[in-house]
Amino acid sequence: MTKNEVKEKPAVSHTPSSDFAKEVEQEYGGEGIMKCIQCGMCTASCMVASMTDRYRPRQLIQKILLGKREEVLTSDLPWLCMTCRLCEERCQEDVNLSEIFHAVREIAAREGHIPxxxxxxxxxxxxxxxxxxxxxxxxxxxxxxxxxxxxxxxxxxxxxxxxxxxxxxxxxxx
Ligand code: SF4
Ligand code: SF4
Incomplete structure (x- = not known):
């Protein structure tokens, strides 16, 4: 293949595919969820994750993106974030995880799911x-x-x- 034949890679789209992701995106604070590329840096940085295997911020974002609405809203996981923002300091995509989890809590609280x-x-x-x-x-x-x-x-x-x-x-x- 010559140099001219090398095709440019299509731009990666992080647009959330599920209705739940779109719902979170519409909520105040949830706007940045579409930027996540699932690299896992947030989980590697998170002190809560270092204390318990149950809490994985990357995985929680993934569940939202995949539309696991009931599972996320009835779980205590979005409430475990301490809002320390260390993950946000290190996220290359500038995803505001703590605010996204706040947005999820808002939705959960409105529906009566408060731990x-x-x-x-x-x-x-x-x-x-x-x-x-x-x-x-x-x-x-x-x-x-x-x-x-x-x-x-x-x-x-x-x-x-x-x-x-x-x-x-x-x-x-x-
Ligand atoms: S560090 Fe940012 S881009 Fe990577 S998984 Fe976490 S939120 Fe997504
Ligand atoms: S803001 Fe939340 S998810 Fe991010 S490192 Fe702190 S506790 Fe973990």
Whole structure:
């Protein structure tokens, strides 16, 4: 074959083929999923993956691309990402994995698939406006007093109302 006969390789298309991939792509944060070329650098970089064989970010992206909607949404795997973004630093295709997994969590949460451990955290915040029940200590109260800040945390009621309105009633997000 002469030099002129060497055909150029067709451009690789990373367009997601499944409906689920397209759905994730439409979700805020999920836009970059089509760029993944399945090289595996993310899995090699991920601290969570180094702790458990269950979690493989490349594989999770692959499942989304292949349209394994039910399997992904009912699994706790998208919730295991710590959003450390180390994988994103190393991904040659600039895939924003942590945001993609956030997008997947959004879809899962809307459909009622929140792992128990996270649901209990949400319930806690809704109950008293604090992530950690006993986080408001005497020390914090003294600090607030020293700083001239209000130590009366009645404002939590308003915060809880806003959270409920924004995330749990489908109402106006303002
Ligand atoms: S490093 Fe990037 S391109 Fe490679 S598998 Fe992970 S997300 Fe895909
Ligand atoms: S952002 Fe998530 S997937 Fe990426 S390295 Fe960190 S924990 Fe792993």
């Amino acid at each position: 128990k451990v996270f649901q209990s955290t949400v319930d806690q915040v809704l109950e008293d406006g604090w992530l950690l029940k006993d986080a408001y200590s005497d020390f914090i109260e003294e600090d607030r007093e020293d700083l001239g800040l209000d130590t009366d945390l009645n404002w939590n009621d308003e915060f809880v109302k806003k959270v409920k309105k924004r995330y749990f009633s489908g109402g106006n997000k303002k």
